[in-house]
Amino acid sequence: MSATRITRGVNRGGPIAITVDGIRIECFAGETVAAAMLAADHAVFRADTRGQRRGMFCNMGVCSECLVTLIAGGPHVRACLVEARDGMEVATRD
């Protein structure tokens, strides 16, 4: 297991779900797509040209390692900046 949500003292908004590469991920309204993915143990965002698994890096919009495609919104979306919305369909480059 990897990333975990902090629960002490935190009230999250309503539970929602998104899909990432067709797999359903339960998360919370307002969370970034990146946070939702990590909390669901989906830490791989792509495979590089050498076939190695790659994750995200900066979590502030500059490194472009977390680029995903939103099926309804197009490619080159930084998962660390965009909020998950119920029913959102996300595709990684993995």
Add this chain to the structure above:
Amino acid sequence: MTEPERFDIAIVGGGPAGQAAAIALEGHGLSIAVIDEQIRPGGQILRQPPAAFTVANWLADRSYAPLKRQLDRFGQLKEVRWLGGHSAVGLQAGSIVATGPDGLRNIAADRILIAAGCQDLAVPLPGWTLPGVYAAGGIQAFVKSQQLLAGTRVLLAGTHPLQLIIAAQIVAAGGTVAAVLFAQPRAHMIAALAAQPLTALGRASDLFAAGTAMATLARAGAPIRFGVGLSALTGRDRVSGAVTSAGNVECDAVGLCYGFVPQSALPRMAGARMTAAGPAGGWACVHDDWMRTSVPGLYAAGETVGVAGAAAAAAGGELAGLGIALDLGLLDADTAQRAAQNSRRRFARHRAFASLLDAAADPRPFFPAPDSGTIVCRCEDVEFGPLSERVSAGGSANAVKLATRCGMGACQGRNCEPTLLRMISAAGGCDDVGFTARFPARAVSIADLLSSD
């Protein structure tokens, strides 16, 4: 392009600097657009949780109190149009191109302030591209904003004292810190601070914050080690350990913390004069007493002019706001000077402390050694071996970029440029100004670009 939206002033960045500038411009009846790619204001230091969350005791440490008061005040400004979730991708005097949820947006303003903050210095070492390895600031932003611990055993390693604060925040949130490793010996850090004891004492609160963090970590049993360097990060599909000069450490997340560099893409794109930023590398925007850049109508504040912490950023933002008011004829020179006195004093004091911190955290003698297969350019997968061969053949950063694709990817060289420039300088090349900054400053979808004209 579509008709631009017009504002009197546009500010890129809603962190301490951008907020302070907007506050300093209050009451003149101006229209001010504040553009920030984060959805909510606050900048890196006050990365807010999603609006749908309620977080008890969010950043309750008293060191955050003045910044939180400033954030409240900023939220009440009537003249500000908050454009959160928008990235400035193009900038020249008088206009900004931004991308947002609805595609491209054209913003015109005679006065533009760049207050875009800084980013963690990216430091290549074997294994640093494994999932679970982050910039330390990224791990901290997960804690502050998303209320998420990036791993169950987090290792922090580098040379910057901020890693103590980050580690303490992880512990306070219920997480486990595998270790905090400083590559430099403890005596090295203390000597740098002791070189100017008065400046260090004047900022005792910052030193005290680090001291409190050390106490928190000691209580939690998290080891803090000095003089321990990273050799490699290991794991199969994700990071599971670190090889250090003092043995192996098990962990499932790593935060690399070797320093911070200004985000310089926008001022460079606008043609503003830049200067080498500091020991961590990067470029800072040159400015005068009122935070004017070398480009008429363009101002810079906060960490765009050098990494010096939130208090310096806020003081510089105030000066930029007053400078803009002065240039617009809203304040006469005497009134502006009087209003600026206090901000100038704080700006100078905090910058003096920052230069001490720079010396204490100077990563240059302590960078981990890459091996030939270590990726330097994360976007284009350019490895250290071939890159150093090309570098030793000579030529500028731009020439190396053309030959190797290093810096040609989606991040536009932001991760690899400081490393490449160090390599070029070690190979005898000097005074390289780095990659030519190109549009767009952020990855943009072609569809957005095509639909805009």
